[in-house]
Amino acid sequence: MNRLTTLLTGALVAAGLAAPALAQDPVKVGFVFVGPVGDGGWTYEHNQGRLAVEQHFGDQVETVFQESVPEGADAERVLTQMALSGADLIFTTSFGYMDPTINVAAKFPNVKFEHATGYKTADNVSTYSARFYEGRAIQGHIAGKMTESNIIGYIGSFPIPEVIRGINAAFIHARKANPEVEFKIVWANTWYDPAREADAATALIEQGADVILQHTDSTAPLSAAEKAGGVIGFGQASDMAQYKPSPRVSSIIDNWAPYYIDRVQAVMDGTWESQQVWHGIDEGMVEIGEITDAVPEDVANEARALMDSIASGTYHPFTGPLTKQDGSAWLAEGEVADDGTLAGMNFYVEGLTGAIPN
Structure with a gap:
């Protein structure tokens, strides 16, 4: 490579024109389900929301899930493992996961948690439910x-x-x-x-x-x-x-998909904050x-x-x-x-x- 080519390449790199942008790691999103994803009801619809996240964000996200997790100590173990595996955001989708979610969230302050149907929150724990x-x-x-x-x-x-x-x-x-x-x-x-x-x-x-x-x-x-x-x-x-x-x-x-997509986007944007959401027919949940x-x-x-x-x-x-x-x-x-x-x-x-x- 001659001196002129070297100088031009250096100038282009400095201007951000020649070097490709460094790819960001995908946001890792975890889901903990109380039943099997094939139950035909509650867990099935939460999993449809997970799949909608994948479809919407493509390779910007990685989703993981654990199905048929009993409420109680098993849930705390699963949540801990999910957080240790690098999850950025974890959705816990049953009322009985409330205390395990709060307990694990206290140990992982940099992980965001979203708990379905509960009422306990923290700086890194939101709640969401529908007006069934x-x-x-x-x-x-x-x-x-x-x-x-x-x-x-x-x-x-x-x-x-x-x-x-x-x-x-x-x-x-x-x-x-x-x-x-x-x-x-x-x-x-x-x-x-x-x-x-x-x-x-x-x-x-x-x-x-x-x-x-x-x-x-x-x-x-x-x-x-x-x-x-x-x-x-x-x-x-x-x-x-x-x-x-x-x-x-x-x-x-x-219909959980719009909420899941919105909250994943908030993590990506750095705008995620703890909140309490209770939506119904009007909002489409x-x-x-x-x-x-x-x-x-x-x-x-x-x-x-x-x-x-x-x-x-x-x-x-x-x-x-x-x-x-x-x-x-x-x-x-x-x-x-x-x-x-x-x-x-x-x-x-x-x-x-x-x-x-x-």
Whole structure:
């Protein structure tokens, strides 16, 4: 290389024209899942969000995940390993991961954590959740209109505020649609256990329920409804479209992808900050799956109108007058429940029978 070429090359490099920019390491994003990615419901949709991150950012990100992680000590171990492996951002996707997330985050202050459905935060821990109760209200309306036995079965997972809110929202709107409705509730004490969920659905059907609602993650209750015949149900967390047009007549779909993409971008931009997010139908985090032709047209139109009013903010699913199960006053005529009460809800509304387990 002659002196002139050397000088020109040096000048180009100095000007940033000849040397390619140094490639940055991809942002490593971890996901901890409470069930298998093929559960067809809750974890399936969180994994769809992970895949959307990969598709959106390409080689700018690397994602890793661990599925079927029990809530508790195992979660803390998995989170620790993920942080040690170089994760920049970790999403923990179940309520029972709350304390493990906080504990591990304290040991890794340079790692960002996002916890789904919890309420504890730190400088490097955010929380995010969806207003699932908005979708439960719509399901309750359809259920109340379509039941012929006036008995609606509800499979609860764990007696935490998120699940209690859903039961109350569904019951309030089923009763508005049909004052004769009765709810029977079975607590499965699991998020994902197809055999136990199927047994719960079968027990409710044997008690006369011709509509099954669920806050568990598998498609087993819909399978039990299909086997029984004449029983309808709803997709939970995911569309569960393999069971439509019946028994799956509609669904609540959790759309996590936009939030995941936004938070990964914030890490890339250096703008990530701890926050608490609770989004619903209006923001698109809660979606209502197709209402099938198994639902009478007038009922479907009413459900869509209810969805639109919730999305626009002209109606709130917890609007008074409402009384607690024990007969004490809660919300006066036209009064709307505040988020603090909803976030800590530990009571049934008037008309529901049975006790909430400890």
